[in-house]
Amino acid sequence: MSDSNPTAPRSPAPNFRNWLSLAGAVLAVGSLFAFVFLVAIDTFSREGNPYLGILTYIVSPAFLIAGLTLVALGWWLRRRQLAAHPEGGEKRSLAIDLAQPRHRRFLVIFGSLSVVFLMLTAFGSYQTYRITESEAFCGKTCHTVMEPEFTRYHHGSHARVSCAECHIGSGASWYVKSKISGAYQVYSVLFKKYSTPIPTPIANLRPAQETCERCHWPEKFTGNLDRSYEHFLSDKKNTPYTVRLSLRVGGGQPGQGPFGGIHWHMNVANKVEYYASDPQRQTIPWVRMTSTSNGEVRVFRTKEFQGEPPADQIRVMDCMDCHNRPAHAYETANESVETAMALGKISTKLPKVKLVAVDALTQKYASVNEALEKIAAAMRAKYPDATDVGPSIATVQRIYQENFFPQMKADWRSYPSNIGHKDWPGCFRCHDNKHLTVDGHEKIKSSDCNACHSILAQGSGEELLKLAPQGAAFKHPGGEFDSDLLCSDCHNGAIQGK
Ligand code: HEC
Ligand code: HEC
Ligand code: HEC
Ligand code: HEC
Ligand code: HEC
Ligand code: HEC
Structure with missing residues (x-):
């Protein structure tokens, strides 16, 4: 093309020679590059991350479109300008002549700057990706909303496990789901559409096999855990009262040690299903147990609940039904x-x-x-x-x-915790002696006080030195109570009766 010949038909190209179009082009190329780069991370990263999706499929295309719009806008403005002052276009010739050292230098500088620019874009997008994946992003970006979980998380045993490992994890279909729900979460924070408190449990949390069991081997044999619970009474002297238990956690796989105990529940050969009649899964009137080894099926119901639960509301018990607050537990x-x-x-x-x-x-x-x-x-x-x-x-x-x-x-x-039975029903949602088979004869076994643990010592001072290896009966510091009551009928994490 030759701009020096004023009689040649005008091509649209000179209209792009303006600062606005140039800036738009830089923006467009940069974001196209970032887009390609993010798609690559997105495809190859082990962990899914909904915010990465937002970055890749919403933010970088938005910049691309903005860049292209600027290019077009510059073109249009320039065209108007040239139409008004046709002589303005001829002064700006952009012909490159490699024979001229000045032009060669210009090309080298331009080339190097472009490489630096693309590298910075790549670095920038990678850093942004890293930030969205970190727990600080989840916890701090939506500051007020996630602050409770974020704060508690730093006091838990999973403080080094990122939020995404439990909440998003890997696997294509969960990835898409989490992207959609991630986008929804951002929307709900922006428009204050979230509820307080955030409801729990999360309806479609990923199943334990895909989260917990990636790090925890369900067959592991744990055996007995020695735990002490240090209490004080609410009397004038603040009398201490400690209970020391040997918890029969056991193991879920016969080959790995004596089979049975609390982690019997983890054995894939025992399928426990249940129906909860409330959204927080605190009331469980129906339980079905299937032994996959001999196919035996037993159904247990409470007296109040007869009949069958809706089939789509039956849940298979997994780690999260006991360990429902593994990462961000609130202390009472x-x-x-x-x-x-x-x-x-x-x-x-x-x-x-x-x-x-x-x-x-x-x-x-x-x-x-x-x-x-x-x-x-x-x-x-x-x-x-x-x-x-x-x-x-x-x-x-x-x-x-x-x-x-x-x-x-x-x-x-x-936020109820289901791991014990003192302040919430927990294990006693099922192991309360009130769930019976249809003939009314058989209860869910392991509902007596020594089935899950034995009390090694209780009280204070000297009393704690006398260990009872066979397990002692619980001496309740609050006095005798009706055996029909659950602990959580009185205890609620605050002072009793409040
Ligand atoms: C070890 C696994 C794990 C990790 C790590 C984890 N969570 Fe959770 N989270 C859960 C489980 C399980 C639930 C469901 C709780 C229930 O059913 O009661 C949950 C529930 C939630 C809820 C719903 C409200 C509530 O508190 O129950 C929010 C919000 C949440 N998590 C945010 C986070 C944030 C933010 C992080 C990182 C700072 C995080 N989680 C880290 C396992 C985890
Ligand atoms: C990314 C790996 C990882 C994932 C995923 C994970 N954990 Fe853990 N978990 C750990 C590690 C590591 C520890 C040991 C922490 C320590 O001892 O300091 C641990 C400790 C625990 C403990 C014992 C400590 C305690 O708080 O009582 C429990 C229970 C537990 N995890 C349950 C779960 C459950 C339930 C899930 C799924 C919701 C889960 N974990 C998911 C790595 C993981
Ligand atoms: C029936 C309820 C129940 C189920 C289901 C269950 N656990 Fe546990 N688990 C317990 C109890 C109770 C303890 C004792 C620790 C406590 O009280 O905090 C425990 C302890 C643990 C510990 C700590 C062991 C240690 O050495 O400190 C880990 C880790 C653990 N469970 C992981 C899991 C995983 C992973 C799953 C799912 C595959 C699972 N649990 C399923 C009730 C359960
Ligand atoms: C959804 C109902 C349900 C919940 C909640 C539940 N369990 Fe169970 N549990 C069962 C059923 C059903 C059985 C099998 C009972 C039978 O064979 O009669 C069982 C069996 C057991 C056994 C006996 C295992 C063996 O060696 O035979 C232990 C121990 C146990 N559970 C501990 C716990 C603990 C501890 C908790 C609370 C952290 C708990 N369970 C919560 C339903 C439940
Ligand atoms: C189905 C299993 C199971 C049965 C049955 C059971 N417990 Fe427990 N109990 C647990 C578990 C699990 C814990 C540990 C909770 C934790 O780690 O927070 C516990 C904890 C305790 C504690 C210590 C709690 C604290 O905060 O001081 C006492 C006391 C106790 N149980 C008494 C009893 C008595 C009394 C009975 C009989 C009425 C009983 N348990 C029946 C599973 C059971
Ligand atoms: C009828 C109501 C009632 C029932 C049911 C009940 N408690 Fe208590 N409990 C009390 C009272 C009242 C106190 C004394 C509180 C104080 O001095 O602060 C107490 C004190 C305690 C304490 C020491 C102080 C504290 O606040 O932790 C423990 C541990 C305890 N109870 C465990 C249990 C367990 C485990 C069960 C179920 C097996 C149970 N209680 C059932 C009323 C009850």
Whole structure:
């Protein structure tokens, strides 16, 4: 083409020679490159990540389109300009003549800058991808929404397992699902469409085989675990009361050690299915057990529930039905105060301090700041003469900050834990002696107090040194109670009766 010949028909090309189109072209090339690069990561990465999907399929195309729009806009403006001042177009000749050293230098510089630009784009998109995959992104980007899970997560045994490993994992179909739900989550955060607290359990969480069992071998034999639970009564002296249990976790596979115990549930040869009549799966009126080895099927029901549950609401029990808070568990007010007392961080010399601290934690507060002020005020008012109450107050405040999230209405009360049976029904949702076979004769076995654990020691001081290897009967510090009651009919993680 020759712009020096004014009589030649004008091609549209000169109209692209303007800064706007040039900037648009750089943007378009950069985002096209980023798009190709992200698609490659997306295809080859082990972990799925919904935010990567948003980046790849929404953000980078958006930039590409913006770039192309700029190119067109520049072209159009330039054309108008040239139509008004036709002589303006001729001064800007872009012919490249390799014989001229100046042009050669220009080409080298231009080429190197383009390579640097593309490398920066690649680096930038890779970094963005890394950020979206990190737990900081999940926890902090949607700050208020995920803050409770994020904070608790850092106090759990899975603090080194990324959110994506449990919530997204690998596998094509879950990947697509999580992309859709990830996009939905971003939308719901932007438009404040989420509910507080975020409802649990998550209806289509990936099955345990694809998450937990990638790291935990279900056949592993655990045997007995020795656990101590340190409590204090809510009396004036804050009497300590410790229960030391040997938990029969056992194993799920005969070849790996004596078969049986709590992890009997993990054996693939025993399929336990259940129907829960509430969304939080706290009431289980129907249980079906199928032995895959001999095909025997037994159905257990509570007296109140006769008939069959809706077939699409029957769930096969897996790890998450017991370990439902593996990564972000909220401590109960009781438990967190007792732990701090046992560690000496809340002074047990302050009379009735357990009652006072739990009471301060469980009032209704609109915000964290209000809570911190009122906790301090309430505790100071209770102990006007104590000079050393400061550290205890600071500890109670820290407990609040780490376990209570008023803006999301999230604390232990919204999120039941199914692992035991003291503060929530847990194992007693089934092992309560009230689930019977149709003929009414057979119960779910392993429902007596020594089936899952034996109490090695209980009480305080000297009493804890006398071990009972065969297992002692539980001496309930709260006195005798009707055997028809579940522990969680009275205990709820706060002071009893509150
Ligand atoms: C070890 C596995 C695991 C990890 C790691 C994990 N979660 Fe979860 N998460 C779960 C399970 C299981 C549930 C379902 C809880 C239930 O059914 O009660 C859940 C539930 C949730 C819920 C629903 C509300 C609730 O609290 O039950 C949110 C929100 C959530 N997780 C966010 C996160 C965030 C953010 C991270 C990373 C900071 C994370 N999770 C890390 C296993 C995990
Ligand atoms: C990416 C690997 C990984 C995944 C996925 C994973 N875990 Fe773990 N889990 C670990 C590691 C590592 C530990 C040991 C942590 C330690 O001892 O510090 C652990 C510890 C545990 C413990 C014992 C500690 C405790 O808190 O009592 C339980 C129970 C557990 N995991 C359950 C689960 C469940 C249930 C899931 C699925 C929802 C799951 N894990 C998914 C790696 C994983
Ligand atoms: C019937 C309920 C139940 C089921 C189902 C279950 N567990 Fe457990 N598991 C327990 C209990 C109870 C403990 C004892 C620890 C405790 O109380 O925190 C335990 C302990 C563990 C531990 C800790 C062992 C240790 O050495 O500290 C791991 C890891 C674990 N379970 C993983 C799993 C995985 C993975 C699955 C699914 C394949 C699973 N559990 C299924 C109830 C269950
Ligand atoms: C959804 C109902 C359900 C829940 C919840 C449940 N179990 Fe079970 N469990 C069963 C059934 C059904 C059996 C088989 C009973 C039978 O054979 O009569 C069983 C059997 C057992 C056994 C006996 C295993 C053996 O060696 O024969 C133990 C121990 C056990 N469960 C512990 C627990 C613990 C601990 C929890 C709570 C962390 C729990 N279970 C929660 C339904 C449940
Ligand atoms: C189906 C199995 C199962 C049965 C039956 C069972 N327990 Fe437990 N129990 C557990 C598990 C699992 C834990 C551990 C919970 C945890 O780690 O948080 C536990 C914990 C306890 C604790 C310590 C809790 C704490 O916070 O101090 C006591 C006390 C206890 N059980 C008493 C009993 C008594 C009394 C009975 C009989 C009425 C009974 N258990 C029947 C599974 C069972
Ligand atoms: C009738 C109501 C009731 C029932 C049912 C009940 N408790 Fe209690 N429990 C109490 C009272 C009241 C106290 C004394 C509370 C205090 O001094 O703070 C108490 C204290 C305790 C304590 C020590 C202090 C604490 O707050 O943890 C443990 C441990 C305990 N109970 C375990 C159990 C277990 C396990 C079961 C079920 C097997 C159970 N309780 C059933 C009312 C009950």
